[in-house]
Amino acid sequence: MISFFEASLKQLSIHHTGNKILDEYYRLSDKPLNISDEVLGNLLMQYFLKPFEKVNEVYRFCHPNDNLQLNEVYHFVHEIFENNELFHENSQQLAKHLHDVANHPKIKSGEFYVAFFNNVQIEGEQLEVVGVFKSETKDTYLKVYPEDDGFGMSFEQEAISINKLDKGCLIFNTDQKEGYKVVVLDQTNRSTESAVYWKDEFLKLKIRNDSYNQTNNVLGVYKNFVTQKLDDDYEISKADKIDLLNRSMKYFKEKETFDIEEFGNEVIGSAEGIESFKNYKKNYEEEYESPIADHFEIAESAVKKQARAYKSVLKLDKNFHIYIHGNKELIEKGYDDDKLMNYYKVFFREEE
Template sequence: MFFYQDASFENLSIHHVGNKANDEFYILSEAPVDLVGDEVLPDLLMQYFMKPFVKANEVYRFFHPNEELQLNEVYHFSKKFFDREIDFHEFSQQVTKHLYEVSEHPKIKPGEVYVVSLKNVQMEGEDWSAVGIFKSENKEAYLKVYPEQGGFQLNYEQEAININKLDKGVVIINTEAEEGFKVLVVDQTNQSEAVYWKDNFLQLKSRNDNYQQTGNLMKVYKNFVNEKLDEVFVLETADKIDLLNRSMNYFKTKETFDSAEFEEEVIGNPQAAGLFNEYKQNFEDEFDLPFQANFEIATPAVKKMQSSYKSVIKLDKNFHVYVHGKREYLEHGYDEEKGMNYYKLYYENESEG
């Protein structure tokens, strides 16, 4: 989906942002960094900035609660830069000042802000120009060993940056501007105060593309089976697992999702299908993410959801039964003599090992 191997930097500016709530300040550089003639640093920076986005399958758009995109500061300044109404360094200063204004949680760490403009970034098979905004918050100590007079000497760098650990970043692709651009975001910080990057600084919402459609529908169906069906139907755990396995098989073997086909092949019950559509509609209304009746199934989203589709029946602390299919080969009952529940399994061959 996203490739940077053929991309190159056009500009780089570095600033510093403190924590506004702690009465720290921001420091703006006077000019961009000169990378001309440096054969090593651009490659290191490209790895540091861009590599984390290769696995960022989810695509976002800028938005504003008032539905006026121009009120979103990062969108506003990004569009002015792409439209050549402001130069790059002014763009970098404006987004840095905005980042400072939203850095109001007392636990937000200060750090350097790197702003870059790029060309030949590939997104969904096409080349685009882009801008990136990155913040480094965590510093590490590094040892440096070097030869000296027949032996070796040791030195260190106390507060250095690990180029394999990008703390926060966003890449804004110069396409679909009127809808809020295509935006990729990375945030490696898990603390509650970290939401300021995506929610306060960037103000993003899902683009609702095939990846999002696939992942969301699989989540909604899983929750429907585990939480809603019990209210109407009497289901054993094995029945629920069978419904989940059938849906997983559908998404793994089909190229396109078809709502009517899914209801017939996977759900297989008109009443249950009606309940699912009601459940799905509640999700659409709550999160403002409508589902399409047909869409291309995104394989990366299926792989991501696969681990959360549990197919295990846990029996006390003695047995785990893994069910991968063939619900008709699994029987459940109650032994009155022993006063215990049981499962009966039918099979043809026993695997060794």
């Protein structure tokens, strides 16, 4: 969804931010970095932009008081878009704000980058972009080079790998009144409390409630409904669960729009099951404050993403795996009294 084959890096400012709660301070540069080396420029483009090639979710800036101007990152980025001469000054303000929200002992210090790009493409539109990034992870690199009649070796410690962007965010200069189009990634501390400081405390983002998000949410909610909720209400076999998941994926791959009534009738089938799914969906919307429409356009990219998480494998002890892709009526479950074991009977016409 994001491409940068025509993009160019126009400005870059680098600062350093520490952990406020550990009494680590911040260091601000006096001026932007002068990038005269073409190779360095290309490496920076790869470092900053390439990790976003497979990012699909689009966010908006928000604020608890519903006043976007109170969102610090939105405010400073908006000033950059309005007047590019204020780029470095506002990059310093962004660095100070990042330091202010570093209030968890596990937050690492690191370099903070603010970049200005031209012609980065999102959803078919080429736009100006402000990127904010942070590098926290350092590596040691070995360098081997020819020397006399053999080779020499050196090393560099505390270096940054261009293939390991720790945290990043791209803000696209469009939909300004709605909070811009924003894509984000955080590849460190994703399972810890300190992870929230980048997206929730520093950026203050909410997911854009578009067709991608609606499709992704319904498929995720339905998968949890089948794999977790149904066991509480019904006696249902794993083969039947897989069939329900396969039918839902078939629906989303073949249809252009989602309609909850049509989906319930074609996929779930029973009135009791349909009502149970609607209640499960409603509880999800209330718990996560994320409404899902009963009718929306299906996003193919979200279907492809969720298809990887939908399992159609029936695992039998440690001996057999049965992959169920089609008609569930062609597989039967039984119990052998002599062997005191369950069994499946599979019907087919040709062996391939």
